[in-house]
Amino acid sequence: MNIIDLRSDTVTQPTKAMRDVMAIAPVGDDVYGEDPTVRRLEERMAEILGKEAGLFIASGTMGNLVALLAHAGRGEEIILGDCSHNFLYEGGGSSALGGIHPHILPNQDDGTLDLERIRLALRNPDDSHAPRTRVIVLENTHNRCGGIALTADYCNQVAALAEERGLILHLDGARLFNAAVGLGCPVTDLSEPFDSVTVCLSKGLGAPVGSVLCGSRDFIREAHRMRKLVGGGMRQVGILAAGGLYALDHHLDRLVEDHENAAVLARGIDEIDGLSCPQAQPPATGAWTNLVYFAVDGAAIGRPQFNAIELSKQLKSRGVLAHALASDGKEIRMVTHLDVSSSDIETALTKLRSCLSGT
Numbered sequence: 001m002n003i004i005d006l007r008s009d010t011v012t013q014p015t016k017a018m019r020d021v022m023a024i025a026p027v028g029d030d031v032y033g034e035d036p037t038v039r040r041l042e043e044r045m046a047e048i049l050g051k052e053a054g055l056f057i058a059s060g061t062m063g064n065l066v067a068l069l070a071h072a073g074r075g076e077e078i079i080l081g082d083c084s085h086n087f088l089y090e091g092g093g094s095s096a097l098g099g100i101h102p103h104i105l106p107n108q109d110d111g112t113l114d115l116e117r118i119r120l121a122l123r124n125p126d127d128s129h130a131p132r133t134r135v136i137v138l139e140n141t142h143n144r145c146g147g148i149a150l151t152a153d154y155c156n157q158v159a160a161l162a163e164e165r166g167l168i169l170h171l172d173g174a175r176l177f178n179a180a181v182g183l184g185c186p187v188t189d190l191s192e193p194f195d196s197v198t199v200c201l202s203k204g205l206g207a208p209v210g211s212v213l214c215g216s217r218d219f220i221r222e223a224h225r226m227r228k229l230v231g232g233g234m235r236q237v238g239i240l241a242a243g244g245l246y247a248l249d250h251h252l253d254r255l256v257e258d259h260e261n262a263a264v265l266a267r268g269i270d271e272i273d274g275l276s277c278p279q280a281q282p283p284a285t286g287a288w289t290n291l292v293y294f295a296v297d298g299a300a301i302g303r304p305q306f307n308a309i310e311l312s313k314q315l316k317s318r319g320v321l322a323h324a325l326a327s328d329g330k331e332i333r334m335v336t337h338l339d340v341s342s343s344d345i346e347t348a349l350t351k352l353r354s355c356l357s358g359t
């Protein structure tokens, strides 16, 4: 059976052409700064994002960790959303390893943090009772908020506040290129407001491994120390960086196809009795991208036991993989990517209809 894997955009297989360039990539010992392919990737990503320097990192999680360790010290505070990947899914790393204190604000439906709430959350640096606020963290696209793209206008407003109060602004841009494509704006409009930015190569871009952290030369020097500290110094890693370079050359322009597929999927899902997908409608601000979240309501079709977990099991037996969110048994996520075609989307919708109608 041909499996259609919609669990995540991390499941992509490197293409033959990508593997070919990886196999012949010139390499060196990157801990000594001697891997020419890694250097090319770091310089290239920094240039694309309009930053002075870049650092190749094993994962997005490690990229955010290293950035926060470089930006903040023990007892210092980071402001971030309660639905952010960094808060929910990264093992509490900055707190576990850096003693950094998370200050959580509610994410609004569009993935943003309310500016006034941020303002109220900022600590008085002269108050010895309070931790010191150091960093504000945003996420774009916002994974748990439907893969929504945050606008440059919003990011600039947060940047102005950060600047006014002498704070650092970090972006978890795991899917930043999806955001730029979704909004139809240059990626630099979305990276420019931030002091540091992480971008994943292993998601929509389809490379097997890695993220790049970008920022000022001084910041990257410090991040380089922190990468070593967490055991992330790698040796002939140009083999992996070559996959990232290939992805930047060949897989950026096609992201629009993933977004079109996701839109077709969202609209199709919303038409099925027992399923609802808010992403079938355009968002009030920002843009949907390649993630589709939808809710299962078994009671609405007279099958109260039928929930997200049951649906994902039935889909699996029909060759379609989806990610049921363990947290509520209601929601399911499907993600479009390089290895999913428009006809796969039609097939997935057919299978969804058959699960819901019980045929």
Ligand SMILES: *Cc1c(COP(=O)(O)O)cnc(C)c1O
Pocket (backbone or CB within 6 Å): 058, 059, 060, 061, 062, 085, 086, 139, 141, 142, 143, 172, 174, 175, 200, 202, 211
């Ligand atoms: C996937 C993801 C990360 C972490 O990336 P890994 O490479 O899986 O560690 C960080 N932030 C967001 C928003 C993500 O979706």
